[in-house]
Amino acid sequence: MTDFKIDVVFEDSFMMAVNKPEGLPVHPGAGHERDTLVDLLHARGVPLANLPDAAREGLVHRLDKDTSGILLIAKDAAVGEALMRQFAERKVEKEYRAVVMGRFPARPLRIVGAIGRDIRNRKKLTVRRGGRPAVTVAELLEVSGGASLIRILPETGRTHQIRVHLSHAGFPILGDPIYGRTQSARSPARRMLLHAYRLKFQHPQTQKWLDLTAPPPESFASALRAMGFSTA
Secondary structure, eight states: OOSOOOEEEEEOSSEEEEEEOTTOOSSOBTTBSSSSHHHHHHHHTOOOOOOSSTTTTTBSSOOOTTOEEEEEEESSHHHHHHHHHHHHTTOSEEEEEEEEESOOOSSOEEEEOOEEEETTEEEEEEEOTTSBOOEEEEEEEEEETTEEEEEEEESSOOTTHHHHHHHHTTOOBTTOTTTOOOOSSOOSSSSOOEEEEEEEEEOTTTOOEEEEEOOOOHHHHHHHHHTTOSOO
């Protein structure tokens, strides 16, 4: 079993929220059949809801393997399906933090571009006609040298959306192995500097609004310090 540990942000009898570390795949798939977040939850004895997509096994949404941050897990099927509807209906407020190449604009940037499979490289996604509509809003927090720390508020939730949109706009995420470019502002971190920081949503069972944050891990914070950023 993997050495990754589960950092629990919130938990009750219906659901939980965890701060997923970078490098941990959320569920079994090609190239990582074992040692996933789902495996860790099974080992801990967490009941995982049976959801419409059997591959989800309690996963209300997903994060890329190399992205750290907050992730919701459903223990109860009805609660899980209700949370999935909130995501589908864009009722969940999502906030990410990232370090990108270049000096990001002072004004918020709204990136609109349909995302589909790259016809030249089927392993990548790209902004293209015929893709699925996607919208990402990003705003500057701080500039240091040739890089910028930004806050990201995705309005939709397409696969690799933030990574694709920022690269398309000319601000690739530092350390991104797929959508990054030859980086003049070198990242001191051995990871992609993208972190899912916050989720705000309505608990389907209690009807209370939860506003949950997951602090960036030390791998992210230490990279910021090394690059001269004052904001963690």
